[in-house]
Amino acid sequence: MITVRFFASLRERMGQEMRLLPAGPCTVREVWDLATDQAQPPTHLLAAVNLEYADFDAPVADGDEVAFFPPVTGGAA
Amino acid sequence: MIVGLRAAPFAPWSLLAEAEQALSPADRDGCGASSVFVGTMRADSGPAQVLRMHLEHYPGMTERMLARMADAACSRWPLRQVVLVHRVGWVAPGETLVVAAAWSAHRAEAFAACRYLVETAKHQAPFWKRECRADGTSSWVTANTPAPAE
Numbered sequence: 001m002i003t004v005r006f007f008a009s010l011r012e013r014m015g016q017e018m019r020l021l022p023a024g025p026c027t028v029r030e031v032w033d034l035a036t037d038q039a040q041p042p043t044h045l046l047a048a049v050n051l052e053y054a055d056f057d058a059p060v061a062d063g064d065e066v067a068f069f070p071p072v073t074g075g076a077a
Numbered sequence: 078m079i080v081g082l083r084a085a086p087f088a089p090w091s092l093l094a095e096a097e098q099a100l101s102p103a104d105r106d107g108c109g110a111s112s113v114f115v116g117t118m119r120a121d122s123g124p125a126q127v128l129r130m131h132l133e134h135y136p137g138m139t140e141r142m143l144a145r146m147a148d149a150a151c152s153r154w155p156l157r158q159v160v161l162v163h164r165v166g167w168v169a170p171g172e173t174l175v176v177a178a179a180w181s182a183h184r185a186e187a188f189a190a191c192r193y194l195v196e197t198a199k200h201q202a203p204f205w206k207r208e209c210r211a212d213g214t215s216s217w218v219t220a221n222t223p224a225p226a227e
Binding site: 005051069070071072074 | 116117118119132133134135137138141163174175195198199200201202203204205206207217218219220221
């Protein structure tokens with residue numbers, strides 16, 4: 001099982017916060033396609049695997065958590 | 078080292094005093110410089126006044142990244158103490174968003190480390206802001222302000 005999470009504006013846009021995929025080994029890109037029914041990824045989309053930034057070709061294994069989110073906007077001034 | 082998130086309003090100068098008090102006598106004697114950045118929420122970031130803002134984060138990843146940034150600063154510069162604390166949840170204008178501080182023997186390292194902490198927390202840690210304005214509208218902040226020139 002792969003846990004897929006969406007954050008911030010992307011969560012609202014996708015209409016989902018979390019999703020479980022019964023998937024075997026694959027890539028971040030394939031997880032996106034499966035979790036979003038092959039939605040067009042927004043520009044500047046970021047991804048993380050198991051709480052670490054990952055690119056879209058990064059491998060994903062059973063039990064991993066994959067997160068997708070927009071550019072970060074922390075800090076101040 | 079004081080690193081992490083705060084889900085409620087906090088007093089930045091008390092936190093900084095706490096960090097300074099935690100220094101050993103030897104470290105206190107060896108610190109010729111401390112550099113501090115306190116970032117505060119403004120009400121005037123757009124055409125309409127911002128009444129409040131929600132700061133979302135990625136539980137687990139955000140804390141891990143802040144800790145890693147503090148560790149990286151300590152590896153890169155000879156620091157005696159570090160503070161990196163970021164607010165999450167609902168925030169009102171005037172409340173502290175982020176505190177970054179570095180204590181070192183000399184000002185060059187203290188300035189450089191403090192700046193590094195502020196900029197990496199802002200540009201790499203997973204935080205997202207949603208602003209609620211006085212005209213009833215709300216929207217996600219989509220762009221981060223660039224780092225100021227050296």
